[in-house]
Amino acid sequence: MRRLTALAVLALGLSFASAQAADKNKTWTDPAQAAREDGDFKLQGEYTGNVGPNGGKVGAQVIALGNGQFRLVLYKGGLPGHGWDGKDKMSAEGRLEGSVVRFTQGDETLTLSGGQIRSSEDATGALKRIDRTSPTLGQKPPAGAVILFDGTKDALEKNWKKGARMTKDGLLEQGATSLPTFTNHHLHIEFRLPYKPGARGQGRGNSGIYVQGRHEIQMLDSFGLEGKHNECGGVYSVSDPAVNMCLPPLAWQTYDIEYTPARFGPDGKKAANARMTVRHNGVVVHDNLEIPKSHTTAAPNRADEKAPGPVYLQNHGNPVRYRNIWVVQKKSS
Secondary structure: OOOOOHHHHOOOOOOOOOOOOOOOOOOEOOHHHHHHHOHHHHOOEEEEEEEOOOOEEEEEEEEEEEOOEEEEEEEEOOEOOEEOOOOOEEEEEEEEEOOEEEEEEOOEEEEEEOOEEEEOOEEEEEEEEEOOOOOOOOOOOOOOOEEEEOOOHHHHHHHEOOOOOEOOOOOEEOOEEEOOOEOOEEEEEEEEOOEOOOOOHHHOOOEEEEEOOOEEEEEOOOOOOOOOOOOOOOEOOOEOOOOOOOOOOOOEEEEEEEEEOOEEOOOOOEEEOEEEEEEEOOEEEEEEEEEOOOOOOOOOOOOOOOOOEOOEEOOOOOOOEEEEEEEEEOOOO
């Protein structure tokens, strides 16, 4: 009987030694510069295709770890949010040899070359590179929206507290607090995480958006990770995202957030907790999630849930960039 390959069946339970970390401080904020200066950048990304004897769909994410080292994550059914069954996946470590990245598992070698991933034991198909974009990327604010940031100096000075900074190419930098405050609202924001292949964990492009300055939705280069509350799309200390929708670093990503604040009775006591629905790159990762309390580990401290609050973009020491930020204030229910 023919032995099925890893691409075909995605056998679970593999264990590989972690790659030796590269320079954790090496950082790129511009994709064109990263492509010129670091060859690994052009190999990282997402791949998908039909492989195996039955032509099954498989998705792959290739994560650059620095110095020609990579991690490969394979997903049965397709990529996260676009076909993956939510259960079956496998991972492997690989290394660049010449112009080819080789991932080895037992007698089988998976090779990445020329924008395709192939198996040494299965010539029935290949995974081809794709570049996904959020369906809400570049979405224009509706009539009546508060346009917090549109790339202009006027918007920066009008809508953000002193200390907010903008890059020369019109992007908002981390560590900014909005002057307008909000109650029941819809928020759209686009963000770009830096490329830090040598960094690991919370050091890899860390920031977060605090809705009302109270509840943090994490921003972090979590491409290919498990999808935890302290990773991209997670509501910090409250809930993991339903699926990890983080795109590769330096790709523009979106959050679309529907927020309902906590409700208080005539006696001043809380009658209902805050709730939010979060779409990460167009996919619902939190559906009407109940938020039991404020998360106030970083300024501004907004423990009092009764008052309206600002949009706060955390400065965690990483150069995260933002654009096209707008809010639609809704009537209180």
